[in-house]
Amino acid sequence: MSLSIAGMSWVTPLGSNVNDVWQGLVAGEAAPIEILENAQNGARYLVRRVPPTATAHLPLHARLRRASAISRFAAAAGLAALAAAKTPPSLDRIALVFAISNGGVIYTRRFYADIVKSGAQSASPLLFPETVFNAPASHLAAILEISGASYTVVGDGAVGILALKLAEDLLASGDVDACLVVAAEEIDSLVCEAYRQWRFLRDPKKPETGRGMIMSEGAGAVLLKPSNGGIEIDQIVPGANFFRRSEASARLASVVSRLKNEIGFCVGSGNGTFIDRAERAAVGDEMPVYSPKIAIGESVGASVFWQLITAAKALEAGTLPGSSKPPVGSRALVLACGLNQQTGGLTVCFSARSH
Amino acid sequence: MKSEDKTSRRVAIVAAGIVSPLGFGLTETLQSLRRARDCVTPVTAFSVEKTRCKTAAQIDDGRLLDKANRSRQSRRLHRASYMVMTALAELLERAREFEPEIAIVGTTSGGMSFGENFYRTLGNGGACSAALIANYPPQKQIIDAMEKFGINAPAQVIANACASGTNAIGHAFNAIRTGRCQRILAGGYDALSELVFVGFDSLQAATPEKCRPFDSNRSGMVLGEGAALLALEEFESARRRGAEILGEITGYGISTDNHHLTQPNPDGSGPRRAMEQALAQAQLEPNQVGYINAHGTATVLNDTAEGKAIAELFGEVPVSSTKSMMGHSLGAAGAIEAVVSLLALQHQFLPPNINFREAELSLNIVANEARDAQFDCTISNSFGFGGTNATIVLRRFAR
Numbered sequence: 083m084s085l086s087i088a089g090m091s092w093v094t095p096l097g098s099n100v101n102d103v104w105q106g107l108v109a110g111e112a113a114p115i116e117i118l119e120n121a122q123n124g125a126r127y128l129v130r131r132v133p134p135t136a137t138a139h140l141p142l143h144a145r146l147r148r149a150s151a152i153s154r155f156a157a158a159a160g161l162a163a164l165a166a167a168k169t170p171p172s173l174d175r176i177a178l179v180f181a182i183s184n185g186g187v188i189y190t191r192r193f194y195a196d197i198v199k200s201g202a203q204s205a206s207p208l209l210f211p212e213t214v215f216n217a218p219a220s221h222l223a224a225i226l227e228i229s230g231a232s233y234t235v236v237g238d239g240a241v242g243i244l245a246l247k248l249a250e251d252l253l254a255s256g257d258v259d260a261c262l263v264v265a266a267e268e269i270d271s272l273v274c275e276a277y278r279q280w281r282f283l284r285d286p287k288k289p290e291t292g293r294g295m296i297m298s299e300g301a302g303a304v305l306l307k308p309s310n311g312g313i314e315i316d317q318i319v320p321g322a323n324f325f326r327r328s329e330a331s332a333r334l335a336s337v338v339s340r341l342k343n344e345i346g347f348c349v350g351s352g353n354g355t356f357i358d359r360a361e362r363a364a365v366g367d368e369m370p371v372y373s374p375k376i377a378i379g380e381s382v383g384a385s386v387f388w389q390l391i392t393a394a395k396a397l398e399a400g401t402l403p404g405s406s407k408p409p410v411g412s413r414a415l416v417l418a419c420g421l422n423q424q425t426g427g428l429t430v431c432f433s434a435r436s437h
Numbered sequence: 438m439k440s441e442d443k444t445s446r447r448v449a450i451v452a453a454g455i456v457s458p459l460g461f462g463l464t465e466t467l468q469s470l471r472r473a474r475d476c477v478t479p480v481t482a483f484s485v486e487k488t489r490c491k492t493a494a495q496i497d498d499g500r501l502l503d504k505a506n507r508s509r510q511s512r513r514l515h516r517a518s519y520m521v522m523t524a525l526a527e528l529l530e531r532a533r534e535f536e537p538e539i540a541i542v543g544t545t546s547g548g549m550s551f552g553e554n555f556y557r558t559l560g561n562g563g564a565c566s567a568a569l570i571a572n573y574p575p576q577k578q579i580i581d582a583m584e585k586f587g588i589n590a591p592a593q594v595i596a597n598a599c600a601s602g603t604n605a606i607g608h609a610f611n612a613i614r615t616g617r618c619q620r621i622l623a624g625g626y627d628a629l630s631e632l633v634f635v636g637f638d639s640l641q642a643a644t645p646e647k648c649r650p651f652d653s654n655r656s657g658m659v660l661g662e663g664a665a666l667l668a669l670e671e672f673e674s675a676r677r678r679g680a681e682i683l684g685e686i687t688g689y690g691i692s693t694d695n696h697h698l699t700q701p702n703p704d705g706s707g708p709r710r711a712m713e714q715a716l717a718q719a720q721l722e723p724n725q726v727g728y729i730n731a732h733g734t735a736t737v738l739n740d741t742a743e744g745k746a747i748a749e750l751f752g753e754v755p756v757s758s759t760k761s762m763m764g765h766s767l768g769a770a771g772a773i774e775a776v777v778s779l780l781a782l783q784h785q786f787l788p789p790n791i792n793f794r795e796a797e798l799s800l801n802i803v804a805n806e807a808r809d810a811q812f813d814c815t816i817s818n819s820f821g822f823g824g825t826n827a828t829i830v831l832r833r834f835a836r
Contacts, residue, residue, distance in 0.1 A: 122559050145698070178693075182596070183574075194556055194632050202487040202635045210636035211699045211822055215545065215575075215596035220823030224695040229710075232693045232825060233604065236544075236596045237576045244593045248608065255615045275559060276570045320539065320591035323580045422571065423580050426591065 083254050084309035084316055084433065088169070090391050091162035093137070093155045093266075093300040094378045095130035098162070103378075104395040107403040112377040115289055115296060120271040126286045127274040130298035130379035145221040148208065150186045151299065153218040155384075156266035159301035160222050164262060167305050171260035177231040177252045180219035181245035181265035183238055183383030183420075184273045189213050191272045218266055230258065238420025239351055240321070241265070242302075242386025243428060247318045249306055259307065265384040266301035273297070282355050282421060295353040298379025302387020313394045314433045316413060317341055321425030327356045330419055334364035337427040338415065345429060347402050347409040349373070349393040350417045353380045357419045365417065370405045372396075377403075382420075389416045393430045447672030448613045448687070449834070451680045452535060454527030455776045456520050457663030458494035458763045461504060462527050467780050469762065471807045473789040476763050477648065477659050482550070483631040490643035493629055494661035494764030496520065513568035514581050515548030517628035520664035520769075521582035524624065528666050529586055532680065535668045538618050540579050541593045541609040542666075543601025543625035544768035547575025550630045578626055590622070598821030599732070601625055602771025606667060607689035607829050613671050620674070624666035625772035633767070634660055640699065642736050650733035650758035650790055651740050653797035658734040661764025665772035667779075684779050687814070688721065688830035690714025699822050700738050705746035708732075708818065711826040712750055715816060719830040723751045726830075727812020728787050728803075730778045732820045733758020734765055739820065744798035755810065757790035757803040771819035775829060778815045782833040785811055 090100060095113030097103045113130040120127070137154040140146055140161075146154060160178075164170055190213040196204045211217060216234035223232050231252060235245040242265050249261035274297050277283050284294030306315070321337040324330045338345075348365050352358040352373035365371060374392045375385065393414035396402045402409045414430045455462065458476035459469035469476070476494040485491045498516065504526075505519035529535065551573040558565045571577070576594045583590065597604045602625025609623035637643040637660060644657030675682055692714070694707025701707055716723060729751060732743055735758070747756055759777050766773055781788055786809050793804040813833045820826045 123562065190632070191556070193636070194553060197631065197635050198557060198560060202485075202638065205635045205639040207639040207641070210639055213632070213636065214598050214822050216598050216821070216823040216825065217698060220693075220695075220698055220825075223693050223824070227695060229693050229695060231691045232597070232823070233608070234596045234823075236547075236574075236594050237592070238574065241576075244591065248593060248595075251608070251612050251615070251617050254617055255611055257611075272556065272559075276555065276565075276573075279565050280567055280570050320593065322589040322591060323583070325580075325584050422574050422577060424576065424592070 083250055084314045085250060085253060085306045086310040087304050087313045087394060088307045089163040089166035089305035090394065091159045091166060092302045092388055092391050093132055093159045094388060095132050095298050095300060096378050098136045100391060107374060107377055108401055117286060118271055118274060120275055125275055125278060127278065128284050128286050128289055128296045129269050130296055131269060132300045143225050145224045149221050150189050150212055150268060152186050152266045152268040153221045155301035156218045156222055156264050157225055159303035160262055160264045163303035163305045173227055175259040176228055177258040177261045178219055178223050178228050179245050179249045179261055179263045180234040181241045181383050182215055182234060182236050183241055184267055185215045186212050186217055187270040187273050188268055191270055222264060238422040238424045239382050239385050240418035240420040240424035240426045241383050243318060243418050243426030244320050246428065247320050250318055253306060253308055261306045263306060264301060264303040265387045267299050267381045267383045269297055269299040284354060292354055295355055295380040298381045300381050300384055302384050302391060311433050313397060314431055316429040316431045318428045319426060323423040330360035331363035333425045334360055334417060334419055337425055338364055341415060341427055341429050345413045345415045348415040348417055349389045351385060351389065351419050360419055361417055370402055370409055372402050372404045386418050397430060397432050446614050446616055447685060448610050449670050449672045449675040449682045450667050450684045450779060451670045451675050451682060452528045452532035452668035453683060453776050453779060454524035455665040455773060456496060456523040457773050458496055458661055461523060467784060470777060470788045473791050473806055474762055475791055482629055488635060488638040490638050490645050492659055494659060495629060496662055515551050515572050515578060517548055517626055518578040518581040520628060521578045521626050522585050524664040524666045525582045525586055528668055532668050535620060537590050537620050537622035539591050539593060540583060540622040541605045542579050543595045543605035543771060544575045544627055545596060545598055545601055546627060546630055546633055547578055548573040549632055553631055597825040598823050599767050599770060600819040600821035600825040600827040601768035603817060603819035603827035603829055604691065606772060606775055607691060607827055609669050610686045610689050613669055619671045621669045622666060623669050625769040626664035627662055627766050627768040629660060629662045647792040648735045648761050649792040650735040650761050651744055651798060651800060651802055652793050653795045655735045655740060657736050659764045661766040663766045663769045663773050665769060665776045667775060682834045684782055684834050685832045686829055687832045688715040688719030690828045692826045694824035694826060701742040701820065703742055705742040707824060707826045708743050708820055709746035709750060711828040712746060715828040715830050721814060721830060726751060726754050726814050726816055727810060728781055728815040729754055729756040730774045730815060730817040731756050731758045732818040733760055744800055748799050753801045755787050755801045755803050757788055759788050761791045774817045778817045778831050782815055782831060785809060
């Protein structure tokens with residue numbers, strides 16, 4: 083089923099205006115790199131953070147008073163994607179689908195730290211509800227007054243594909259007229275430490291090297307409707323899981339083979355880890371490949387949405403950042419490979435149909 | 438009632454697998470339900486010295502690890518992975534040829550206790566095992582189980598808090614009903630963890646006493662754990678290949694209650710909308726439902742809102758919360774209770790709501806003992822933090 087992207091938005095370390103960030107990517111800009119220190123063990127990590135101004139304009143809604151950064155990013159992106167739609171959907175016929183990987187880790191760490199340091203009797207009943215994976219989706223639903231279907235999908239860096247697939251299923255059922263699909267993540271030292279110990283992070287002493295990923299945070303959102311012309315998601319293929327890293331390229335190649343031909347370029351999920359080679363092997367040497375993660379970092383659960391918006395803008399502009407040649411072909415491939423076994427892909431195209 | 442699209446497909450349950458405090462497998466689960474077994478025991482997995490609640494319904498680790506028949510490679514997996522493996526093993530024993538196109542499962546916390554170990558180890562200055570990190574994420578447990586049995590399908594993991602399992606089954610039902618898929622592995626899983634246990638204790642949603650859903654003296658929930666999986670298949674496809682059909686799913690409703698992050702609107706409007714939608718999709722009148730497996734957490738707020746909605750919509754239809762016996766297994770609860778509802782339909786009995794003493798609401802509670810009954814349809818409710826409400830309708834399959 084083809085799906086029109088009726089509105090899209092992102093909150094990234096490079097900015098939150100779709101066109102401005104896109105122009106920045108085309109110009110080869112990258113978000114500033116900061117150092118985050120872990121108070122537990124003194125480890126240091128390179129990170130790209132969203133500037134505080136990105137969420138300064140949010141409505142003074144009661145749900146956001148205590149909400150963590152992840153919920154604020156999600157609200158900013160979700161509201162902007164809805165505002166970008168030429169014809170906003172009726173809120174009683176809209177579903178909310180949320181993609182997440184690490185979730186509200188800042189409050190989760192704080193909540194558990196209290197248990198460890200001071201005992202269970204010190205645990206905060208205010209923090210606990212914010213640790214639940216669907217808390218950001220709940221806040222956004224409350225702000226928008228969405229009372230129908232709301233789903234939070236969890237997974238690794240490919241989770242966005244699975245969330246978009248769920249949205250496609252909902253729209254195909256005819257039960258809703260539109261789906262607001264949002265993804266968000268926030269940075270915390272605990273998550274950085276996990277990836278460091280897993281040996282996926284870039285060495286803070288060698289920030290200029292391409293090896294290893296730089297964690298980032300933010301959100302992405304798209305408002306999807308049944309096909310109506312314009313930029314469309316043409317096909318969504320959740321891939322099989324890889325059980326060993328050496329299998330990743332074969333799983334990705336299988337995803338690519340199930341997607342339609344005429345793919346002109348790929349917006350991939352390369353992040354300085356084994357994923358870079360796996361993706362290149364899957365699409366072949368000839369296909370132009372660009373990963374926005376080189377400029378705005380690895381936002382895990384939100385990353386597919388950053389890729390999708392990049393692909394849409396590249397199709398619209400006929401330009402692929404980092405490529406000297408204009409992309410050839412009518413479709414863009416968004417390919418996603420997570421660090422923890424999940425894969426998937428989708429194609430984006432420009433359709434002239436409109437009614 | 439809304440009329441169903443003519444292109445709508447029927448959805449058959451062709452196999453099921455379960456592990457919960459009620460037992461390992463369908464047979465043990467059935468026996469425990471009939472015997473009204475109280476599975477709540479003192480917590481052993483972590484210290485409960487400083488919590489108000491001290492009990493939970495737990496799965497025996499020795500038996501779990503033995504059942505999972507661990508290989509060398511799988512020794513470092515999370516115990517939630519072994520729960521999913523145990524449920525999947527039973528399901529595949531009954532449907533060896535079942536090849537799902539996708540797994541749609543619910544969970545709230547995956548391998549959370551590995552995350553806790555990671556944090557504690559870090560605080561102690563120790564080096565963490567990569568296995569703790571790699572096996573912690575919530576999608577890992579279903580992927581582990583599928584790997585063990587050679588199933589290579591994508592895993593769509595829904596984390597809608599305590600409604601996750603029902604949402605997963607409901608969404609899988611809709612995907613088959615609308616012709617998007619033919620075969621789906623659906624269900625849910627969750628394992629007890631300190632963080633979640635203390636969380637519910639901090640909210641004073643957990644009780645230091647007996648779990649008494651819908652009782653006027655109810656004082657809160659007890660936590661549980663487990664995994665349950667259903668093999669869902671498009672009905673005609675299942676019949677063509679001669680698969681045994683255990684029952685059908687015929688309706689699904691989902692709503693979002695924006696009243697509060699953790700508290701339902703006391704008017705019961707959120708649960709009511711989910712139940713009404715599910716009935717409409719199943720083309721059922723409320724009086725055609727023979728049993729309601731309630732969410733029934735035994736918290737004051739949930740049971741008041743749910744009870745009000747049930748009483749207004751269904752009147753005298755028998756209701757029980759089986760969480761009174763096996764605790765609240767969060768993301769697994771909807772899946773486990775779908776299997777409980779399936780067993781009730783197949784064996785024509787009403788599972789009991791134990792520890793019940795005094796009614797507060799005008800509900801027909803199946804109090805303390807299982808009862809024989811004749812009925813064709815049941816609904817199963819799950820509601821969660823974030824205001825997610827989900828209901829599925831199951832129908833008996835008459836050969």
